[in-house]
């Protein structure tokens with residue numbers, strides 16, 4: 001199907017200048033598959049974006065972890081899409097569960113953010129995923145479909161979107177989804193795209209998995225036919241991120 005493997009590293013709200021320089025240096029020294037095989041995007045906190053962008057190897061790219069929902073202005077504490085574009089930041093992560101659940105971002109708000117960021121020329125890693133309670137009540141697919149629908153209703157071009165399936169119960173818990181659990185939801189999401197957007201978007205959109213991915217479990221997950229890569233939190237701050245990138249091979 002020609003979906004290039006995608007590995008994102010979400011550094012979340014972590015790091016000092018020294019720590020960031022160390023991670024960049026580890027990444028820069030790493031032997032990894034070529035850009036034809038894997039797309040690597042790391043996402044430092046806003047304040048470190050220029051440092052990382054200017055010191056990172058050219059075959060790796062950077063993403064912001066969030067952006068404001070519309071044109072910047074009187075929105076204290078926010079960072080606008082225009083600012084990211086101005087700094088040549090190509091990617092942004094939107095709808096991460098920590099923002100949905102802790103900051104109260106609704107499906108509609110996330111959908112608006114995705115639409116605005118795409119319209120201004122950013123590429124988007126759009127996150128969806130269910131809580132443990134939702135999984136146990138059997139509503140996983142309803143939840144991720146509603147999250148995806150709020151995006152699909154607001155955009156017409158999916159070529160700059162990577163969809164990240166991140167079950168909330170797996171994020172930062174060490175409790176990774178089994179390859180079968182990940183594959184099941186990824187396939188359902190692809191079918192949802194086929195039924196509600198179109199066959200081409202379903203076939204070409206990368207659906208990546210996130211939630212306690214590490215160097216030990218990445219290979220088996222990557223072998224699933226509908227797992228097109230990873231969004232990695234904790235392990236992206238460690239040298240094992242290189243092993244996760246190599247899962248693309």
Ligand code: PEP
Nearest residue numbers: 171172210211212233234
């Ligand atoms: C994340 O925050 O997107 C994530 C997947 O975190 P972790 O890998 O630490 O579970």
